[in-house]
Amino acid sequence: MDKKIIYRIVLILIVVGLAAWSIYPPSERINYGLDLSGGVHLVLQVQTDDAVKAELDDAGLRLVSVAEEQGITLGTAISDPEDLSMTFDVPAGADRAVLSEIVLDYFGDYDVQRGADSWTLKFKANTEKMIRDQAVRKGLETINNRIDEFGVAEPRINRQGIDGDRILVQLPGVDNPERVKDIISKTAFLQFKEVLGGPAPDRASLLQATGGSLSPENEILPGNRTGFEGEVIGRDFYLVKKVAIVTGRELRTARRSQDEYGQANVRFDLQPSAADKFGAFTESHIGTPMAIVLDDRVMSAPVIRARITDSGVIEGNYSIEEAGDLALVLRAGALPARLIYLEERTVGPSLGHDSVVRGLRAIVAGLILVMLFMVIYYKLSGINAVLALILNLLLLMGAMAYFGATLTLPGIAGVVLTIGMAVDANVLIFERIREELKVGKTVRAAIDTGFGRAFGTILDANITTLIAALFLFQFGTGPIKGFAVTLSIGILASMFTAVFVSRTLYMILMHGQDRVQTLSV
Amino acid sequence: MRIIGDTNISFLSYRKIALGLSSAVILVGVAYMFLGPGLNLGIDFIGGTQVTVKFQGEPDLDRIREALSTITDATPEIQRFDEVEKHEILIRIENPGDAEGDFTKPILDALHEEYDSGLDGVFDLNTQGARELADRLADDDPDGVLGDIEDRKEHYSAPAQAVLGYRKLQGMFRSVDDLDQVEGLSPQVLAHTKMIAGTGEFALLGAENVGPTVGADLKKKAQLAMWFSLLGMMGYIWLRFQLPYGIGAVAALFHDVLITLSALALFHREINLPTIAALLTLVGYSVNDTVVVFDRVRENLKLHRGEKLEKQMNDSINQTLSRTFITSGTTLMVVLTLYLFGGDVINTFAFVLLIGIIVGTYSSIFIASPVALAMNKIMVARRRRKRQR
Numbered sequence: 001m002d003k004k005i006i007y008r009i010v011l012i013l014i015v016v017g018l019a020a021w022s023i024y025p026p027s028e029r030i031n032y033g034l035d036l037s038g039g040v041h042l043v044l045q046v047q048t049d050d051a052v053k054a055e056l057d058d059a060g061l062r063l064v065s066v067a068e069e070q071g072i073t074l075g076t077a078i079s080d081p082e083d084l085s086m087t088f089d090v091p092a093g094a095d096r097a098v099l100s101e102i103v104l105d106y107f108g109d110y111d112v113q114r115g116a117d118s119w120t121l122k123f124k125a126n127t128e129k130m131i132r133d134q135a136v137r138k139g140l141e142t143i144n145n146r147i148d149e150f151g152v153a154e155p156r157i158n159r160q161g162i163d164g165d166r167i168l169v170q171l172p173g174v175d176n177p178e179r180v181k182d183i184i185s186k187t188a189f190l191q192f193k194e195v196l197g198g199p200a201p202d203r204a205s206l207l208q209a210t211g212g213s214l215s216p217e218n219e220i221l222p223g224n225r226t227g228f229e230g231e232v233i234g235r236d237f238y239l240v241k242k243v244a245i246v247t248g249r250e251l252r253t254a255r256r257s258q259d260e261y262g263q264a265n266v267r268f269d270l271q272p273s274a275a276d277k278f279g280a281f282t283e284s285h286i287g288t289p290m291a292i293v294l295d296d297r298v299m300s301a302p303v304i305r306a307r308i309t310d311s312g313v314i315e316g317n318y319s320i321e322e323a324g325d326l327a328l329v330l331r332a333g334a335l336p337a338r339l340i341y342l343e344e345r346t347v348g349p350s351l352g353h354d355s356v357v358r359g360l361r362a363i364v365a366g367l368i369l370v371m372l373f374m375v376i377y378y379k380l381s382g383i384n385a386v387l388a389l390i391l392n393l394l395l396l397m398g399a400m401a402y403f404g405a406t407l408t409l410p411g412i413a414g415v416v417l418t419i420g421m422a423v424d425a426n427v428l429i430f431e432r433i434r435e436e437l438k439v440g441k442t443v444r445a446a447i448d449t450g451f452g453r454a455f456g457t458i459l460d461a462n463i464t465t466l467i468a469a470l471f472l473f474q475f476g477t478g479p480i481k482g483f484a485v486t487l488s489i490g491i492l493a494s495m496f497t498a499v500f501v502s503r504t505l506y507m508i509l510m511h512g513q514d515r516v517q518t519l520s521v
Numbered sequence: 522m523r524i525i526g527d528t529n530i531s532f533l534s535y536r537k538i539a540l541g542l543s544s545a546v547i548l549v550g551v552a553y554m555f556l557g558p559g560l561n562l563g564i565d566f567i568g569g570t571q572v573t574v575k576f577q578g579e580p581d582l583d584r585i586r587e588a589l590s591t592i593t594d595a596t597p598e599i600q601r602f603d604e605v606e607k608h609e610i611l612i613r614i615e616n617p618g619d620a621e622g623d624f625t626k627p628i629l630d631a632l633h634e635e636y637d638s639g640l641d642g643v644f645d646l647n648t649q650g651a652r653e654l655a656d657r658l659a660d661d662d663p664d665g666v667l668g669d670i671e672d673r674k675e676h677y678s679a680p681a682q683a684v685l686g687y688r689k690l691q692g693m694f695r696s697v698d699d700l701d702q703v704e705g706l707s708p709q710v711l712a713h714t715k716m717i718a719g720t721g722e723f724a725l726l727g728a729e730n731v732g733p734t735v736g737a738d739l740k741k742k743a744q745l746a747m748w749f750s751l752l753g754m755m756g757y758i759w760l761r762f763q764l765p766y767g768i769g770a771v772a773a774l775f776h777d778v779l780i781t782l783s784a785l786a787l788f789h790r791e792i793n794l795p796t797i798a799a800l801l802t803l804v805g806y807s808v809n810d811t812v813v814v815f816d817r818v819r820e821n822l823k824l825h826r827g828e829k830l831e832k833q834m835n836d837s838i839n840q841t842l843s844r845t846f847i848t849s850g851t852t853l854m855v856v857l858t859l860y861l862f863g864g865d866v867i868n869t870f871a872f873v874l875l876i877g878i879i880v881g882t883y884s885s886i887f888i889a890s891p892v893a894l895a896m897n898k899i900m901v902a903r904r905r906r907k908r909q910r
Binding site: 035038043045174175176177178179256320321324340341342343344345346347348349350351353354355358359361362365366367369370373374376377378379409410412413416417419420421423424427428431435453456457460461462463464465466467468469470471472474475476477479480483484487 | 522524573575621623625626629649650651652653656657660670685688689690691692693724725726727728729730731732734735739742743745746749750753754757758761794795797798799801802804805806808809810812813816817820840841843844847848850851852853854855856858859861862863864866867870871874
């Protein structure tokens with residue numbers, strides 16, 4: 001046989017082999033997008049303002065306690081998140097040199113403005129950006145931990161957005177989206193605080209009972225009033241110290257548990273460092289209540305009966321599920337800032353399944369129709385085109401599997417469309433061959449000119465479609481990207497199958513015949 | 522076999538009629554879009570919540586509307602989804618003002634209150650997930666696994682998955698007796714699940730919520746994609762052919778997009794991300810068609826120098842006519858199967874392509890070449906005037 005033909009056949013076999021190898025086994029190699037597998041797609045925004053405010057508040061507390069150690073008693077620092085600053089009064093007799101030292105040593109991220117009787121610490125140029133960036137990173141890490149603990153196969157969690165403050169979460173196969181959303185967005189900031197007053201039915205009466213005005217060191221937090229069996233029967237308010245005794249950052253672990261009545265609760269263990277603080281506090285406050293605060297809500301305010309060091313229980317009339325989820329988020333860590341949902345798309349498992357079934361049905365129906373038409377219209381050459389078409393689909397699937405591309409619902413539409421457009425190249429060639437035959441060329445010459453002339457047209461026509469697909473990919477999201485990918489690969493594959501493979505098939509057909517009289521086209 | 526033989530139709534002599542007809546259709550369409558009811562933008566672009574729910578029986582839309590009336594001031598839009606016998610509905614609520622807000626949970630809670638309030642405390646096979654079932658079973662432990670709670674969860678996760686697998690295939694549970702058809706349940710688990718479970722009136726098929734921030738983002742991206750593709754194609758054709766042809770091709774594109782958008786407005790089809798993808802595809806397809814004709818014109822200009830451009834164009838359209846019809850025909854065939862069998866989710870996508878392919882085929886014959894011809898005349902005249910000066 002002609003060497004040229006053999007080379008061509010070998011090349012085709014290699015390509016087919018590679019495609020088949022990368023698809024096999026299909027159930028594992030083809031990734032279904034969320035719209036086909038079912039699952040949740042979420043875009044969250046980290047409220048980094050929270051982190052800025054928390055940093056300023058925290059800096060204020062740190063300053064007061066460091067100054068205290070050096071013998072300077074300061075009042076409470078007032079933070080101003082809008083201005084990115086924190087202001088505190090400097091007492092008349094305070095040693096300003098020592099204060100300056102403290103600021104220099106402990107507050108390197110701040111600029112200091114010294115006034116006559118009050119100083120202001122303000123973020124340096126980069127500090128704000130750094131704090132916001134840290135908040136998003138910590139948020140990402142926390143979400144990662146939580147999803148990991150929850151146990152979702154192949155989650156995708158990425159940072160995105162122009163300001164970088166968005167987090168994209170994609171969870172295939174999740175069948176109860178509301179629960180996952182709760183788990184992800186729960187801030188889960190646990191604090192233990194000293195109770196100064198309450199419970200009281202409203203803020204006003206609580207203030208009255210404790211002397212009328214609220215000192216900046218204290219705050220009023222709401223909590224649930226629970227009935228005899230732990231059920232929520234109303235709302236209560238507590239006056240508590242702002243500074244927490246211990247926070248969730250110092251938690252070692254948390255797990256779901258049950259009390260003697262079978263009520264679910266969450267049991268936690270503290271890290272050794274926190275255990276000392278906790279032990280000292282509880283020892284000196286036996287007989288007084290302590291508030292267990294979760295996300296600025298008093299979950300319970302048990303009276304301290306004895307010294308507690310490293311473990312405790314959070315009660316809150318939880319269902320088994322809720323207690324498990326709370327333990328999970330406490331273990332995984334608190335979020336540095338609130339999260340809000342900007343976008344979410346949930347595809348239930350049955351809708352995804354339905355889409356796959358219908359998409360496949362449409363592909364098969366379309367494929368059969370087109371194949372029938374080609375064979376009827378172009379006879380033997382039609383069979384050539386059909387072989388090219390089948391090969392095209394194989395290459396399309398192979399390339400998608402190889403690049404790890406995701407098949408989406410619009411992607412299926414892309415496959416269907418590719419079928420329609422892939423035969424276009426064959427149609428262009430065959431029509432051209434027919435024309436050339438009509439003007440009296442020999443079969444061989446007609447095939448040569450047909451392929452030659454048609455190729456330029458095919459190239460031009462396909463490049464324009466590729467341009468559209470390129471911009472779709474660039475600006476599209478999720479499923480649309482999937483569509484752009486299938487369409488592009490399909491078009492590229494069709495250039496190989498319709499031109500190279502079809503040509504080779506003709507060569508094989510013509511082989512060994514000196515003068516071919518007729519061509520079935 | 523041959524559908525279209527040798528033709529010699531003087532397409533270009535119909536150009537005035539064609540241009541007039543197209544202009545009229547576009548004018549009416551644009552008027553309808555901007556002065557009339559306008560385009561039906563989906564939540565992808567305006568922001569809002571969209572929930573698809575499947576019911577056991579024929580859903581009473583008025584009852585659902587009533588149940589949802591207290592959620593928000595905005596009136597929920599409730600319509601049938603997919604085939605009537607599937608008992609599926611789509612609920613859409615626009616975001617009020619600029620607020621980010623997700624109505625998925627309020628909608629589901631309100632439906633639960635209305636239809637399934639009797640199921641409180643019962644495990645609803647139609648709305649709850651595999652994990653919840655595994656939790657319940659681990660707690661009740663019908664198989665008597667004992668041991669740690671996490672070990673028990675492990676043990677019950679396979680049967681819980683199997684139960685949910687049934688819902689995945691069937692859409693929803695009709696009654697707890699459907700559990701008999703689930704494979705892989707031990708008799709104890711089966712009996713226990715039947716005891717604790719109930720079947721709610723509805724199941725959640727899908728939910729989407731797009732806030733105004735993302736909505737504005739998506740809108741901008743869709744517009745950018747559209748303009749860049751149009752510019753990219755015009756640039757390519759300008760490069761490969763000449764400016765008049767580039768303008769001709771782009772005129773045909775605007776024509777196709779405007780008419781398809783008009784059709785979308787007229788049939789009150791929702792414009793969402795897949796619709797935009799379909800519009801861009803149609804743009805690619807339509808140029809594809811036009812390029813085939815222009816390619817032939819270029820070839821003929823080389824072969825038969827001296828003949829008038831109008832005749833050359835006409836000949837080229839006639840020579841490629843057979844290909845035009847066959848390609849449009851095969852593409853139409855597959856798009857039609859997508860339209861008929863692809864399901865409701867992809868239906869508007871297929872609709873755009875269906876209209877677009879028909880309009881695109883027409884425009885590559887009756888719009889692209891005439892405009893290119895006219896532009897060429899203008900440019901030649903201008904060049905001549907310059908030379909005379």
